[in-house]
Amino acid sequence: MQALEDLDYLAALDDDGNLSEVGIIMSELPLAPPLAKALIAACEYDCVDELLTVAAMLTAPTCFMTVEASRAEAALLHWRPFMHGEGDHLTLINVYKAFLEHNQDEAWCSAHFLHHAALRLAVAIRAELLEVMQRIELPVSPPAFGCQDNVTNIKRALISGFFLNV
Numbered sequence: 001m002q003a004l005e006d007l008d009y010l011a012a013l014d015d016d017g018n019l020s021e022v023g024i025i026m027s028e029l030p031l032a033p034p035l036a037k038a039l040i041a042a043c044e045y046d047c048v049d050e051l052l053t054v055a056a057m058l059t060a061p062t063c064f065m066t067v068e069a070s071r072a073e074a075a076l077l078h079w080r081p082f083m084h085g086e087g088d089h090l091t092l093i094n095v096y097k098a099f100l101e102h103n104q105d106e107a108w109c110s111a112h113f114l115h116h117a118a119l120r121l122a123v124a125i126r127a128e129l130l131e132v133m134q135r136i137e138l139p140v141s142p143p144a145f146g147c148q149d150n151v152t153n154i155k156r157a158l159i160s161g162f163f164l165n166v
Helices: 002-009 021-028 033-045 048-059 069-082 088-101 106-111 116-135 148-165
Strands: none
Touching (some): 002 033, 002 148, 021 033, 033 048, 033 148, 048 088, 048 116, 048 148, 069 088, 088 116, 088 148, 106 116
């Protein structure tokens, strides 16, 4: 029953308990319902590019290596440039962008205590999600990561799907 309640809160069900228009679109996306709802909301907030990245990074295994205590400080030093003051989701965008900027290089990942395979999988997942969005004709906005308005819009899109976690 909780799952149906959650779907209702996400506006995925109509008054009769059938899939709503939003629910039908959500069902096309191979994501957990809150993440699918956030990605759909990103269309409204012009941050689809960024939410595609967040969804892919959250769906793939963690990209951060588990390190021994003796190497934790070194790992944190390498991760610090990716860290975003507004939260972990934005940090994941930074990691993904850096991975692409370094041509998906395995040695670069190793040097930065990042799992190459997880990041490659995130690239594949993101491509699949983009393909689905284009197939169902959802608007895909160009990237605008970096400006404060965009950061706010990313948060709005995430809250649209994850408001039950607040």
